[in-house]
Amino acid sequence: MIIRCEHAGDRPEILALVEAAFPKGDEPRLLRRLFAAREYLPGLSLVAESQRGEILGYVITTRAWIGTSVSLGLGPIAVLPGYQKQGIGSALVEATIAAANEMQEHTIVLMGGSDYFPRFGFVPADSLGISSPDPSWGSYFMALELAAFVPGHHGHFKYSAPFTLT
Numbered sequence: 001m002i003i004r005c006e007h008a009g010d011r012p013e014i015l016a017l018v019e020a021a022f023p024k025g026d027e028p029r030l031l032r033r034l035f036a037a038r039e040y041l042p043g044l045s046l047v048a049e050s051q052r053g054e055i056l057g058y059v060i061t062t063r064a065w066i067g068t069s070v071s072l073g074l075g076p077i078a079v080l081p082g083y084q085k086q087g088i089g090s091a092l093v094e095a096t097i098a099a100a101n102e103m104q105e106h107t108i109v110l111m112g113g114s115d116y117f118p119r120f121g122f123v124p125a126d127s128l129g130i131s132s133p134d135p136s137w138g139s140y141f142m143a144l145e146l147a148a149f150v151p152g153h154h155g156h157f158k159y160s161a162p163f164t165l166t
Helices: 008-021 027-036 088-102 135-140 161-165
Strands: 002-005 045-049 055-066 069-079 107-111 141-145 155-158
Touching: 002 088, 008 027, 008 055, 008 069, 027 055, 027 069, 027 161, 045 088, 055 088, 055 107, 069 088, 069 155, 088 107, 135 141
Parallel strands: 069 107
Antiparallel strands: 002 045, 045 055, 055 069, 055 155, 107 141
């Protein structure tokens, strides 16, 4: 398996993968909007590809804000149902963190499993002074300080525009 940046030609396969992973969710519609958004960051739109060239997993991270400071919002992340629990999602998260560090980003914020993301260093966002767009998210709203983190990045978190349309 290799992790690489997605290409526009990958998008039909990525959308099919996300639809398979979230058959009743809004993630495919959100993803279409994220691809077209100005907050889209090509270096943080990653696929996990098999040796046969099949896309097994996908993650996107887009521009976001904490107060007036730039941040990143991770998600959606998806793995084909038949390939879940084989380390593909973990590899995508680790590659995202590495790419964000290379880009000198400060933080990654997400809404996700509080039993999954702490293994990568994510903590409840409110423990870092980052308030959620929806207080009911509680400990599922998580953040990671990256290598270029600058103290004082706290305040209300704002996802990229497509997230407000779902």
